[in-house]
Amino acid sequence: MIEAEWWDYDDATELAEAVAGDVGFIIEQALEARGRAIVAFPGGETPKPALELLAARKIEWADVTIVPTDDRLVPPTDPRSNVGMLAKMFLPRRARVVPLCAGETDPQVAGHAADERLAALEWPLDLAWLGVGADGHVASIFPGPDYDGAINGPRIRRAMGVRPDPMPANMPVNRVTLTKSALASARVVTLVLTGTDKRKLVEKAIKDGAASQLPIGRLLADLEMDIDIHWCA
Numbered sequence: 001m002i003e004a005e006w007w008d009y010d011d012a013t014e015l016a017e018a019v020a021g022d023v024g025f026i027i028e029q030a031l032e033a034r035g036r037a038i039v040a041f042p043g044g045e046t047p048k049p050a051l052e053l054l055a056a057r058k059i060e061w062a063d064v065t066i067v068p069t070d071d072r073l074v075p076p077t078d079p080r081s082n083v084g085m086l087a088k089m090f091l092p093r094r095a096r097v098v099p100l101c102a103g104e105t106d107p108q109v110a111g112h113a114a115d116e117r118l119a120a121l122e123w124p125l126d127l128a129w130l131g132v133g134a135d136g137h138v139a140s141i142f143p144g145p146d147y148d149g150a151i152n153g154p155r156i157r158r159a160m161g162v163r164p165d166p167m168p169a170n171m172p173v174n175r176v177t178l179t180k181s182a183l184a185s186a187r188v189v190t191l192v193l194t195g196t197d198k199r200k201l202v203e204k205a206i207k208d209g210a211a212s213q214l215p216i217g218r219l220l221a222d223l224e225m226d227i228d229i230h231w232c233a
Contacts, residue, residue: 001209003226004202012049012194015232019192020053022228023129026188030126031063038065039127040178040186042139043082046131047192051089061093065121069130070140070162070177071100073110080171100159100176107146107161107174114159114176123158125186128178132193136201136214140164140177143215151180151218158182180215184222191229199231 009015023039030037041051068082076084076099083099090097098117104110132138141150144165153160159182162175183189193202205217212218220227 002206002220002223004206004220005226005228007228007230009230009232012232015192015194015230016049016053019047019050019129019190019230020057022190022230023050023054023127024057024059026127026190027059027064030187031060034126036063036065036122037126038067038121038123039129040067040069040125040183041086041129042069042131042192043071043085044131046194047129048085050192051086055089055093059093061090061095064090065096065098066090067098067118067121067125067178068100069128069183070175072140072171072173072175073101073105073107073161074173075103080173100178107163107176109161110174110176111146111159111161114161115157118158118182123182123185125182126188128183128186128189130183130189130191130219132191132198132202132216134198134201136205136216137164138216138219139183140175141180141215141219142168142175147215149179150177151215153179153181155181155185180219180222184219184224189223189225189227191227192231193229194232196233202229 071082142164210221
């Protein structure tokens with residue numbers, strides 16, 4: 001079982017500041033060691049304050065490649081697009097932002113196209129920054145017809161199209177996600193979450209290990225390193 005170090009914060013502002021500092025340090029370490037960094041960032045509202053603080057840091061962003069951990073099959077101009085949000089923040093800093101989807105509407109087609117696009121990058125990730133859903137999903141690894149492929153597919157497969165079942169009521173669209181193997185192989189995996197219920201869910205997932213029925217539990221059980229978990233109520 002992995003060892004998880006929990007970092008607790010008084011509020012969301014303190015959480016965002018700490019995560020931005022931690023992620024910035026990881027990127028700078030990668031740049032110093034290898035002259036480049038490749039990182040996977042989440043989308044959505046929860047990480048947005050930390051991402052904004054991170055984008056303001058003085059980093060050699062031109063040597064950084066950013067990939068969304070997952071995305072929805074919507075145009076980058078759509079407010080629901082993760083790559084659209086990341087591009088607005090980091091392209092002005094001269095970072096390279098690689099999309100998971102490029103206009104595809106069929107999730108299987110989109111997944112194969114994303115996998116080919118990502119194959120051109122230098123792996124593994126230096127950092128996978130992850131959140132977790134209230135149902136235990138991570139990135140867009142949801143229960144559904146594509147769940148087994150995203151969890152147990154070949155290690156060389158880095159992205160898959162996903163058809164969640166049931167479809168999330170708040171955003172009923174198909175997705176593309178990085179696979180468990182692509183995320184778990186990162187040099188550093190950082191988990192950021194808020195709320196007591198999610199903390200209890202993750203604590204149980206870690207305890208259950210490979211027997212966990214949750215996507216986050218299956219991913220954490222596959223890690224070969226300990227993990228920092230940033231949390232506030």
